[in-house]
Amino acid sequence: MSLQESAPSLAVVGVTGAVGQEFLSVLSDRDFPYSSVKMLASKRSAGKRVAFDGREYTVEELTADSFEGVDIALFSTGGSISKEFGPRAAERGTIVVDNSSAFRMVDGVSLVIPEVNPEAMKGIKVGTGKGALIANPNCSTIICLMAVTPLHHHAKVKRMVVSTYQAASGAGAAAMEELVQQTREVLAGKPPTCNIFSQQYAFNLFSHNAPITENGYNEEEMKLVKETRKIWNDTEVKVTATCIRVPVMRAHAESVNLQFENPLDENTARELLRKAPGVYIIDDRASNTFPTPLDVSNKDDVAVGRIRRDVSQDGNFGLDIFVCGDQIRKGAALNAVQITEMLL
Ligand SMILES: NC(=O)c1ccc[n+]([C@@H]2O[C@H](COP(=O)([O-])OP(=O)(O)OC[C@H]3O[C@@H](n4cnc5c(N)ncnc54)[C@H](OP(=O)(O)O)[C@@H]3O)[C@@H](O)[C@H]2O)c1
16 A cells, blocks of 8 residues: 555546556556545546545546645646646646646756656656656657667667557547447448547558648657657757557557667667666567567567668668557556656
């Protein structure tokens, strides 16, 4: 039991959503110490009951007064709600760890993957009475950089080309329901119901549903580009991405092509990945066994495989890898809870 009087008071904001529910499971799994916890969501959910740590809690409507006496708030409500309530909570002394893209690129807001750039927390601590905004990176960025950063530290990435295969869960609880419903409908010979996505998702795949920006990339792709630069504190690194939504229920996969400034051979890369925290290797060429979304679903660690020299580049300056990670867990809730642990 992690209920302790001297521990911080928590609020889980967006508790009824896919990430919100995962917050509860991660907090409980990691025995996170807390003195009290508020369960917050929209007006629609007020009064619903949620179970946490062997107790039942009533969901309350998120309002401007919700953060009175709250030390740490874990937000997963989407950008507009975060923008409305996050800064107000921080002004009142709450440390906000936000899962949306609202503050990620704002100067002065830490964008943190604890295994990659813990130094970005810049001494933010609970118990000082000072609030703060901390941003959780995009799920595809977290999963990619968990695997690539150990290689980057060794050989310095010059250019990175990422192709993603993103699961329904990345678009929230309603998108997961839509995939199940459409699968049933298509198998029954009925036209699929499209509410969350504009086109058929079951037995199909399509370019990520994020809006297309002026340069032709969609917002999800540009997050990989910009967030990598901020997290690595490297404005020079070249990143390009193509993000695709695939009909997988949970956990993202990413194919990553790397060009390095310094040589890095396959075996050294394997050694570096073997030692990297939060990463494990599935790379059995003999049996053609490599990472899959199912391998990492509900798991904390990111799996890496298909580790091979890029034959299109001279010498040992290029590598291809394939990465899978549970984006609700390491890509969202777990990463945020790890950040929160660093605050204690
Ligand atoms: N899913 C992922 O893998 C993932 C990964 C990284 C980041 N994120 C980000 O995390 C955020 C949430 O994602 P999700 O997948 O958990 O979405 P979701 O399943 O749709 O859940 C959204 C949550 O926000 C709440 N909410 C909506 N409007 C609200 C309002 N006006 N006031 C208070 N609460 C409100 C919802 O409450 P009701 O149930 O009451 O509507 C629900 O609890 C998004 O910014 C998303 O981009 C998601």
